[in-house]
Amino acid sequence: MKPVAFQGVPGxxxxxxxxxxxxxxxxxxxxxxxEEVFSSVERGASAHGIIPIENSLAGSxxxxxxxxxxxxxxxxxxxxxxxxxxxxxxxxxxxxxxRLVRSxxxxxxxxxxxxxxxxxxxxxxxxxTAGAAKSISEEECAGTGAIANAYCARLYGLSILxxxxxxxxxxxxxxxAISRKAGIVRRGREAKTSLVFVPARNEVGILFRILGAFxxxxxxxxxxxxxxxxxxxxxxxxxxxxxxxxxxTNVANALAQVREMTTLCRILxxxxxxxxxxx
Amino acid sequence: MKPVAFQGVPGxxxxxxxxxxxxxxxxxxxxxxxEEVFSSVERGASAHGIIPIENSLAGSxxxxxxxxxxxxxxxxxxxxxxxxxxxxxxxxxxxxxxRLVRSxxxxxxxxxxxxxxxxxxxxxxxxxTAGAAKSISEEECAGTGAIANAYCARLYGLSILxxxxxxxxxxxxxxxAISRKAGIVRRGREAKTSLVFVPARNEVGILFRILGAFxxxxxxxxxxxxxxxxxxxxxxxxxxxxxxxxxxTNVANALAQVREMTTLCRILxxxxxxxxxxx
Numbered sequence: 001m002k003p004v005a006f007q008g009v010p011g012x013x014x015x016x017x018x019x020x021x022x023x024x025x026x027x028x029x030x031x032x033x034x035e036e037v038f039s040s041v042e043r044g045a046s047a048h049g050i051i052p053i054e055n056s057l058a059g060s061x062x063x064x065x066x067x068x069x070x071x072x073x074x075x076x077x078x079x080x081x082x083x084x085x086x087x088x089x090x091x092x093x094x095x096x097x098x099r100l101v102r103s104x105x106x107x108x109x110x111x112x113x114x115x116x117x118x119x120x121x122x123x124x125x126x127x128x129t130a131g132a133a134k135s136i137s138e139e140e141c142a143g144t145g146a147i148a149n150a151y152c153a154r155l156y157g158l159s160i161l162x163x164x165x166x167x168x169x170x171x172x173x174x175x176x177a178i179s180r181k182a183g184i185v186r187r188g189r190e191a192k193t194s195l196v197f198v199p200a201r202n203e204v205g206i207l208f209r210i211l212g213a214f215x216x217x218x219x220x221x222x223x224x225x226x227x228x229x230x231x232x233x234x235x236x237x238x239x240x241x242x243x244x245x246x247x248x249t250n251v252a253n254a255l256a257q258v259r260e261m262t263t264l265c266r267i268l269x270x271x272x273x274x275x276x277x278x279x
Numbered sequence: 280m281k282p283v284a285f286q287g288v289p290g291x292x293x294x295x296x297x298x299x300x301x302x303x304x305x306x307x308x309x310x311x312x313x314e315e316v317f318s319s320v321e322r323g324a325s326a327h328g329i330i331p332i333e334n335s336l337a338g339s340x341x342x343x344x345x346x347x348x349x350x351x352x353x354x355x356x357x358x359x360x361x362x363x364x365x366x367x368x369x370x371x372x373x374x375x376x377x378r379l380v381r382s383x384x385x386x387x388x389x390x391x392x393x394x395x396x397x398x399x400x401x402x403x404x405x406x407x408t409a410g411a412a413k414s415i416s417e418e419e420c421a422g423t424g425a426i427a428n429a430y431c432a433r434l435y436g437l438s439i440l441x442x443x444x445x446x447x448x449x450x451x452x453x454x455x456a457i458s459r460k461a462g463i464v465r466r467g468r469e470a471k472t473s474l475v476f477v478p479a480r481n482e483v484g485i486l487f488r489i490l491g492a493f494x495x496x497x498x499x500x501x502x503x504x505x506x507x508x509x510x511x512x513x514x515x516x517x518x519x520x521x522x523x524x525x526x527x528t529n530v531a532n533a534l535a536q537v538r539e540m541t542t543l544c545r546i547l548x549x550x551x552x553x554x555x556x557x558x
Contacts, residue, residue, distance in 0.1 A: 125406030
């Protein structure tokens with residue numbers, strides 16, 4: 001069974017997403033960069049890849065849209081994962097003996113209310129959440145904990161001292177499965193199509209006319225986003241997700257009309273729509 | 280003269296943006312979080328704030344859109360800044376004596392081609408680019424450099440060993456000035472209006488009809504983005520930037536029509552349009 005590639009160290013949220021999507025027993029392959037995730041799938045060393053594409057706090061990850069355009073892989077599925085932060089420490093550590101807590105600055109910021117309540121704990125920046133968990137398991141420095149997901153506790157033999165110490169609830173990352181072959185949309189499930197397009201002319205109302213191709217055929221746009229490209233004043237890139245697949249006549253006709261008004265219109269994948277807000 | 284607040288340590292790209300926007304002599308005030316930047320301006324401790332709102336590689340920063348909605352401040356201006364990475368080292372360090380290079384993992388990744396060419400240099404993750412520059416100026420560890428902007432060299436008394444070691448050219452961050460009072464649009468300059476809206480009904484084609492309010496009055500949308508909100512299946516938040524200001528009849532009428540179709544339609548600011556791709 002070939003592994004699923006993800007970016008990060010073992011225990012990263014991308015690995016958690018891979019196991020949730022493909023099953024807990026799936027072998028995984030950590031890669032340093034997203035580029036290496038794509039090339040690992042392209043070469044056939046990995047069966048699939050899992051990449052984050054947008055986060056409810058941080059937004060769309062343009063870099064991964066760029067890689068989807070650069071590589072000839074297809075989106076074969078999607079999964080939304082709630083990002084939960086736990087306080088981990090070497091086994092036997094008591095909460096009151098903790099002094100320092102390592103994690104990625106973003107994760108530390110997302111737990112600011114927890115630190116406000118527990119003034120004796122000092123946050124220490126680390127380059128990665130799973131990497132912080134790994135480091136405290138290796139270094140055995142007394143009084144130092146880490147903020148990471150609960151899966152890291154199991155992976156690195158750490159105790160969970162507190163769960164869900166994050167400030168806000170809606171920190172959700174949407175992941176995509178990328179593969180060489182198209183995904184399967186099961187009977188009775190909804191399909192979703194992701195595409196990228198560039199309007200042929202930079203005219204007032206061109207987006208309105210493009211959206212009209214969908215709206216006038218009752219094709220529902222689930223996502224639409226213009227890509228900020230300050231380099232070229234007259235070109236905008238748009239990301240769109242629509243409900244349905246090109247196997248449906250109205251979707252196929254809408255896409256044909258959109259092609260008349262765009263210089264680029266590339267379908268990134270047709271896949272089964274995931275549950276939004278999946279825990 | 281009251282300072283301009285920014286998030287990060289001295290030398291952060293936000294501080295560079297503040298000095299470019301308000302002038303090199305403007306006093307600045309580093310804050311730990313974006314929330315503190317907003318509250319510093321709100322309290323009147325800072326005259327303005329500077330926040331990043333989107334990056335050409337990483338996308339929109341939803342967190343700052345959230346803070347714009349939460350706080351009653353207004354966008355008073357915009358500035359795009361090319362993110363340039365320089366290799367810095369303590370004065371007197373020769374390039375060939377360098378072994379380790381500290382920086383934020385994202386900055387290290389953006390310089391991967393440089394590291395591929397110079398195999399003797401090992402990248403070391405650090406929580407922050409300006410923080411990495413500061414650390415090598417304080418620790419005086421021989422053979423260790425940092426990747427940060429050129430301004431950090433001046434600030435921390437470091438040498439610039441190499442300039443523009445980043446892989447790609449279009450790493451641009453758009454910053455917003457936030458203030459208690461509206462900004463000024465100079466005579467002969469274009470105005471830009473930023474707004475956030477939530478369609479009243481989740482119907483197929485509702486966005487098409489909303490965009491029609493603008494398109495049929497020749498109001499140009501510069502940006503449009505749907506906010507991924509996996510929490511509420513039936514509510515989408517949209518960010519839009521349009522050319523012009525509500526002082527123009529067609530813009531005012533378009534906004535009035537948009538209000539008929541939305542439950543929320545908040546103008547975040549009317550300000551002078553900056554040069555796209557400003558260096």
